[in-house]
Amino acid sequence: MTKPQGLDNGLTNYGDRDFARYLRRSFAKSMGYTGAALDKPIVGICTSESGFNNCHRHFPEMIEAVTRGVLAAGALPITFPVISLGEVFLSPTSMVYRNLMAMAVEEMIRAQPMDAVVLMGGCDKTVPAMLMGAISADKPAVMVVAGPMMTGRHRGERLGACTDCRRFWGSFRAGKVSADEIDQVEGRLAVTAGTCAVMGTASTMALLAETLGMLLPGSAAIPAVHADRLRNCEETGALAAGMALTGGPRPTEVVVPAAVRNAQRVLLAVSGSTNAVIHLAAVARRIGIKLDLDAFNRLSDETPVLVDLKPVGAGYMEDFHYAGGLEGVLREIAPQLETETVSVTGETLADRLAHPLPDPIDRAVIREATDPISPVGGLIALRGSLAPEGAILKRAAATDALLEHEGRAVVFASLEDLAERIDDPGLDVAADDILVLQNAGPKSPSGMPEAGYLPIPKKLAQAGVKDMVRISDARMSGTAFGTIVLHVSPEAAIGGPLSLVRTGDRIRLSAADKRIDLLVDDATLARRTAERTVPTHQPKRGYTRLYHEHVTSATEGCDFDFLGPEGC
Ligand code: FES
Numbered sequence: 001m002t003k004p005q006g007l008d009n010g011l012t013n014y015g016d017r018d019f020a021r022y023l024r025r026s027f028a029k030s031m032g033y034t035g036a037a038l039d040k041p042i043v044g045i046c047t048s049e050s051g052f053n054n055c056h057r058h059f060p061e062m063i064e065a066v067t068r069g070v071l072a073a074g075a076l077p078i079t080f081p082v083i084s085l086g087e088v089f090l091s092p093t094s095m096v097y098r099n100l101m102a103m104a105v106e107e108m109i110r111a112q113p114m115d116a117v118v119l120m121g122g123c124d125k126t127v128p129a130m131l132m133g134a135i136s137a138d139k140p141a142v143m144v145v146a147g148p149m150m151t152g153r154h155r156g157e158r159l160g161a162c163t164d165c166r167r168f169w170g171s172f173r174a175g176k177v178s179a180d181e182i183d184q185v186e187g188r189l190a191v192t193a194g195t196c197a198v199m200g201t202a203s204t205m206a207l208l209a210e211t212l213g214m215l216l217p218g219s220a221a222i223p224a225v226h227a228d229r230l231r232n233c234e235e236t237g238a239l240a241a242g243m244a245l246t247g248g249p250r251p252t253e254v255v256v257p258a259a260v261r262n263a264q265r266v267l268l269a270v271s272g273s274t275n276a277v278i279h280l281a282a283v284a285r286r287i288g289i290k291l292d293l294d295a296f297n298r299l300s301d302e303t304p305v306l307v308d309l310k311p312v313g314a315g316y317m318e319d320f321h322y323a324g325g326l327e328g329v330l331r332e333i334a335p336q337l338e339t340e341t342v343s344v345t346g347e348t349l350a351d352r353l354a355h356p357l358p359d360p361i362d363r364a365v366i367r368e369a370t371d372p373i374s375p376v377g378g379l380i381a382l383r384g385s386l387a388p389e390g391a392i393l394k395r396a397a398a399t400d401a402l403l404e405h406e407g408r409a410v411v412f413a414s415l416e417d418l419a420e421r422i423d424d425p426g427l428d429v430a431a432d433d434i435l436v437l438q439n440a441g442p443k444s445p446s447g448m449p450e451a452g453y454l455p456i457p458k459k460l461a462q463a464g465v466k467d468m469v470r471i472s473d474a475r476m477s478g479t480a481f482g483t484i485v486l487h488v489s490p491e492a493a494i495g496g497p498l499s500l501v502r503t504g505d506r507i508r509l510s511a512a513d514k515r516i517d518l519l520v521d522d523a524t525l526a527r528r529t530a531e532r533t534v535p536t537h538q539p540k541r542g543y544t545r546l547y548h549e550h551v552t553s554a555t556e557g558c559d560f561d562f563l564g565p566e567g568c
Pocket of ligand 1: 055086087088122123124194195196200202
């Protein structure tokens with residue numbers, strides 16, 4: 001029997017296939033389709049548009065362009081929604097819902113009749129969620145991303161979400177920016193459709209998705225409002241129609257272990273978001289591999305940082321696009337890439353890199369490998385007595401003098417405790433102390449928020465302190481910066497060593513040794529372990545219960561334990 005195609009895919013189970021087919025066509029015709037249209041292969045267009053997602057507000061126009069491409073190439077486009085994750089509109093944090101979106105994507109691709117799918121995401125968690133779901137569904141799939149926002153202007157300077165959001169807020173807290181000016185800035189930070197304008201999580205994940213092979217080459221960084229974005233959508237629609245006709249490639253043929261290693265290289269070379277380490281671990285887990293933090297450090301020590309972009313440099317994503325985009329980075333690290341990987345186009349990375357460059361690379365934004373911003377990668381993994389299973393430090397965003405630092409811990413037991421005391425004028429804290437936040441990991445009530453960028457205590461900020469070592473089991477926005485140790489595993493909420501730290505303890509950070517250690521003797525730790533009461537946060541119902549019972553650690557990508565291949 002030939003494999004069903006188009007509308008005949010996955011017939012509804014009535015115990016009579018012919019009846020199911022007849023009923024489905026009848027109901028489809030109620031939407032005005034002709035029989036001829038319904039005989040074509042189907043490309044599903046999976047959209048994450050929502051009124052609660054500012055980054056995706058141009059999706060109607062993009063969908064129209066994808067649709068045009070599918071139709072012109074001879075297939076039938078059918079758009080369907082999945083949940084959206086607008087980064088700043090979700091509580092407690094979008095991270096909690098990434099797996100819900102991944103499950104929705106997977107199940108709707110599998111359950112509905114389509115031969116190929118175009119995935120439309122952009123805002124931080126939507127891209128990894130779509131990749132994770134599409135890999136597990138494993139029907140032919142290709143992605144388009146929202147593209148970055150353009151920058152705004154304020155009193156002669158360029159502004160882009162959200163590194164400048166934090167910079168202005170820090171100045172406001174320090175009393176250097178007035179309430180009137182902060183009001184003005186509020187309307188000038190995010191001024192167009194598209195994802196945050198810097199090398200934050202959304203931009204990083206778009207570049208990694210292209211490196212993995214799931215986007216058309218050269219498309220990750222096209223600005224959201226540029227006509228090239230719409231041309232990219234039309235071309236993607238046409239490619240998807242071809243994939244629907246030929247049945248491939250499938251995501252598991254594209255996202256292979258070598259492609260994941262290439263994506264790690266790019267993450268390091270662009271000094272991308274710390275969140276991408278978690279998302280890449282989750283994507284890798286969907287193809288049955290585990291990200292090895294020691295191997296990641298080896299890659300980091302030999303991969304140079306090449307791009308000069310905020311949050312750690314000067315430029316914005318629109319500059320990156322015009323400077324040459326991902327292509328410019330790939331050319332520079334080509335000797336370190338595994339070039340036998342294949343993209344959705346069927347072309348190998350070696351073939352892609354053999355094409356002549358359309359334009360010269362702007363070396364002010366994308367440096368040559370022989371003249372890097374830094375000779376080593378932007379991120380490293382740490383281990384040590386405080387984080388036996390690992391932690392992440394964005395060394396490119398850190399203050400050099402703090403990369404080797406020993407200091408006294410000032411501990412906050414929760415986000416609530418932090419909010420209550422951080423600005424207390426009576427707080428016993430000095431500039432060379434280390435701020436520690438507990439109970440902000442994946443299984444905490446806060447669901448691993450982007451709270452790792454602990455504010456500098458107001459009295460120190462007003463005295464001019466710009467950075468301190470900060471440690472937590474939380475995440476940090478890809479747009480933030482500072483000497484910040486994140487994703488400490490095991491997390492405090494399940495009794496990790498982080499839960500044993502007390503104010504006054506000594507902690508040592510050594511980026512050179514890739515270690516983070518709690519300098520407290522074993523007898524004291526044993527006593528504290530015996531006295532400790534591990535929090536008993538246990539949601540009783542619904543998705544939050546599912547999340548709490550099944551979310552894995554940051555080092556495993558915070559995926560659910562039952563969503564790997566064959567449920568592992
Ligand atoms: Fe959507 Fe930053 S809020 S990418």
